[in-house]
Amino acid sequence: MSREAILHAGLLVPAGASGIYARSAGFEAVIDALTRLILEEAAGDGAERLRFPPVMSQAHLERNGYFSVFPHLAGCVHCFMGDEADHRRLVGKLVCEEDTASEFSPSGVALVPAACYPVYPAIAARGPLPETGLLIEVASYCFRHEPSDDLARQQTFRMQEFVRIGPAEAVAGFRRMWLDRAVSLCARLDLPARLEAANDPFFGSGGQHLAQQQRESAAKIELILAAGPDGEDRSCFSCNAHGEHFAAIWGLRLPGGRLAHTACIGFGLERFALALFTRHGTQHAAWPGAVREALGL
Amino acid sequence: MSREAILHAGLLVPAGASGIYARSAGFEAVIDALTRLILEEAAGDGAERLRFPPVMSQAHLERNGYFSVFPHLAGCVHCFMGDEADHRRLVGKLVCEEDTASEFSPSGVALVPAACYPVYPAIAARGPLPETGLLIEVASYCFRHEPSDDLARQQTFRMQEFVRIGPAEAVAGFRRMWLDRAVSLCARLDLPARLEAANDPFFGSGGQHLAQQQRESAAKIELILAAGPDGEDRSCFSCNAHGEHFAAIWGLRLPGGRLAHTACIGFGLERFALALFTRHGTQHAAWPGAVREALGL
Numbered sequence: 001m002s003r004e005a006i007l008h009a010g011l012l013v014p015a016g017a018s019g020i021y022a023r024s025a026g027f028e029a030v031i032d033a034l035t036r037l038i039l040e041e042a043a044g045d046g047a048e049r050l051r052f053p054p055v056m057s058q059a060h061l062e063r064n065g066y067f068s069v070f071p072h073l074a075g076c077v078h079c080f081m082g083d084e085a086d087h088r089r090l091v092g093k094l095v096c097e098e099d100t101a102s103e104f105s106p107s108g109v110a111l112v113p114a115a116c117y118p119v120y121p122a123i124a125a126r127g128p129l130p131e132t133g134l135l136i137e138v139a140s141y142c143f144r145h146e147p148s149d150d151l152a153r154q155q156t157f158r159m160q161e162f163v164r165i166g167p168a169e170a171v172a173g174f175r176r177m178w179l180d181r182a183v184s185l186c187a188r189l190d191l192p193a194r195l196e197a198a199n200d201p202f203f204g205s206g207g208q209h210l211a212q213q214q215r216e217s218a219a220k221i222e223l224i225l226a227a228g229p230d231g232e233d234r235s236c237f238s239c240n241a242h243g244e245h246f247a248a249i250w251g252l253r254l255p256g257g258r259l260a261h262t263a264c265i266g267f268g269l270e271r272f273a274l275a276l277f278t279r280h281g282t283q284h285a286a287w288p289g290a291v292r293e294a295l296g297l
Numbered sequence: 298m299s300r301e302a303i304l305h306a307g308l309l310v311p312a313g314a315s316g317i318y319a320r321s322a323g324f325e326a327v328i329d330a331l332t333r334l335i336l337e338e339a340a341g342d343g344a345e346r347l348r349f350p351p352v353m354s355q356a357h358l359e360r361n362g363y364f365s366v367f368p369h370l371a372g373c374v375h376c377f378m379g380d381e382a383d384h385r386r387l388v389g390k391l392v393c394e395e396d397t398a399s400e401f402s403p404s405g406v407a408l409v410p411a412a413c414y415p416v417y418p419a420i421a422a423r424g425p426l427p428e429t430g431l432l433i434e435v436a437s438y439c440f441r442h443e444p445s446d447d448l449a450r451q452q453t454f455r456m457q458e459f460v461r462i463g464p465a466e467a468v469a470g471f472r473r474m475w476l477d478r479a480v481s482l483c484a485r486l487d488l489p490a491r492l493e494a495a496n497d498p499f500f501g502s503g504g505q506h507l508a509q510q511q512r513e514s515a516a517k518i519e520l521i522l523a524a525g526p527d528g529e530d531r532s533c534f535s536c537n538a539h540g541e542h543f544a545a546i547w548g549l550r551l552p553g554g555r556l557a558h559t560a561c562i563g564f565g566l567e568r569f570a571l572a573l574f575t576r577h578g579t580q581h582a583a584w585p586g587a588v589r590e591a592l593g594l
Contacts, residue, residue: 013422015415016354017406022419025346049322053453054351054438055372055408057313062391067377071384075352075374076401077408079442080364084501087368094359104373105398107442109314109452111352111374118312122319125310141351141438145376145404155406156350204381 003151003229006274009282018147019155030273030284031158033295035139038160038267041181047137047162052118054141054156058110060121063249066113069202069210073144075111078104111143115161116264123165124250131255133166135174152227152234152271161266165252171261175221175239178265182223182237188294191225191275198222198235219243225275236271240264300448300526303571306579315444316452327570327581328455330592332436335457335564338478344434344459349415351438351453355407357418360546363410366499366507370441372408375401408440412458413561420462421547428552430463432471449524449531449568458563462549468558472518472536475562479520479534485591488522488572495519495532516540522572533568537561 006012012021023031055077061067066074080090080103090103112118115138123134139160146153164174179195186193197218199211214220223237240263246252247259254260280287284297303309309318320328352374358364363371377387377400387400409415412435420431436457443450461471476492483490494515496508511517516539519532537560543549544556551557577584581594 013419015349016357016418020350020352020354020406022415023348028346028348049325051320051325052312053317053451055317055440055453057317060313067391068388071377071387075376075404075406076397077372077440077442078375078398078401078403079372080368087501090368091365094364099403100373101375101402102398104375104403106375106396106401107372107444109317109372118319121313122310143352143374145374147404154350156352204384 003149005282006151006277009277011277011282012151017155018149019153021151021154026284027273029297030276030295031269033297034267034269034272034276035160037185037295039137041185042137042162045135045162047135049137050119050122052112052115052122052138052140054112054143055109056112056118057121058106058108061110061113061117064117064120064246065249066117069207070113070200072203073113073146073201075113075143075145077107077109077111079107081105111156112140113144114142114264115140115159115266116163119163120165120246120250120252120262124252129165129252129254129260133164133170133254133260136163136165137161138163150229152229152274154270157271158269159266160269161264163262163264165247165260165262167254168261171241171263175241175263175265179221179223179239182239182265182267186223186225189276189279189291190288191279194224195221196224198238217241225272226278227271227275231278234271234275235268236275237267238265240266300446302579303448303574306574308574308579309448314452315446316450318448318451323581324570326594327573327592328566330594331564331566331569331573332457334482334592336434338482339434339459342432342459344432346434347416347419349409349412349419349435349437351409351440352406353409353415354418355403355405358407358410358414361414361417361543362546363414366504367410367497369500370410370443370498372410372440372442374404374406374408376404378402408453409437410441411439411561412437412456412563413460416460417462417543417547417549417559421549426462426549426551426557430461430467430551430557433460433462434458435460447526449526449571451567454568455566456563457566458561460559460561462544462557462559464551465558468538468560472538472560472562476518476520476536479536479562479564483520483522486573486588487585488576491521492518493521495535514538522569523575524568524572528575531568531572532565533572534564535562537563 011027199214221239222235225236227234244259308324496511499507520534524531539559541556
């Protein structure tokens, strides 16, 4: 389905900045239905729900290593902290469309780039993990600075995630389980899907080495659907093994003192919805009965 | 209820920056229930749902007048747009905890400070209004730069709003209806409430005049509940008449060409939830039966 068809149907509406869109009631009904379906899959797992706002401590994001490997995607919240004279200068620059960067200062918070980043420090603050570890259910709006006209690459979008923190073998089992679930969920929604080893968009020339490592170790597996403009492939789900990476940063330790392993799985909700609209049409009332039934629509 | 009691119950969990908290499943259950209750009140009104992400066009926010009157509350998204040499300098500054302001540039997007700000340009882009105007239902995370330890003054919080755009008399009726509804909703939840004329926190000495004008014209009415630390008063709902202010900015015209009036009403969901916990205790399972029934909890 073309960008034009989605916009013409009013499912997404350009909102005055590249990669920022309003969502219609029809689009949101599909997002809500997808969320319900994903949570139903996990209903028996005993996950603990945690919710974080769309901004987080910039120091926490930095300690997670974000500014080392993804500086180009980060969004930092800068604020005006001046007096009335400073304000007159700011307003003058805004009116004259001059660069206002120096009128704003870092506030110490940054936009959340993936729903799981705030989880690791929050769990670390609780102290030692239980023996079998923890399973956290988390969702939020995420921001990545990649302005684009591609509806499947918005600057701000929602992610439904599960994060497993625990013994290595339990974490590996969690990943296998969700790869199976994601594939069977696509079958129920009549979405042709394939899994592939992938890499994150690491910054700079050093990033190429990290990307190759990640692919070779199959640390990141993505589920690919036709969700891009004119049906191009887009990753709509990813399954990520971190080994001891985040556990070492935050001191996430199992009883006895050894570091936990962590993994996260995440559904890109806007992309999944776009895959559904691309496959089945812009009016969800006209989708195949089995798909509507699976989604409760 | 004290800050300590809310934190001790784990309803909100400090997340590493002033005014930023994780929400527990129990807290979110109350937020979801409040949202359902508010939407039920409006079920017969025929509102159109629109959803916006938590960031919006900074140019739209500026055209809404935000940087003139609330510059101190705005959060602008600044991004790193440099090359590998710039990145090495950025990482060095982060490691040494030096000021990184100059390493980031304005991205053209800002955090949404109230759920209704993106609505006016989105509706204006549709062209002339229908004769009876429009009613929009909108909700989002909002950001205001006022770091604080007060759980009822978080930097980032959710607002459930309705926006009425139409003939003056219809817009006035919308305001009266929601003042009544908000009061009766508090009665159902056994929350002692009062209405009062209020003003926005306008910036600077010029702002004092605007505040006085706003109070004298009763353009802003707030509903006050015991939601602050140790039960202090906090505004948990507000009802705002804009006259032709936003209509003139965005060219929102009724058939025939005269400017529409606009008004918005907004529930501060975190504050409303805090009012409920303060009044009825930290465990919603132990709240009075009538309150749980009203909330479907």
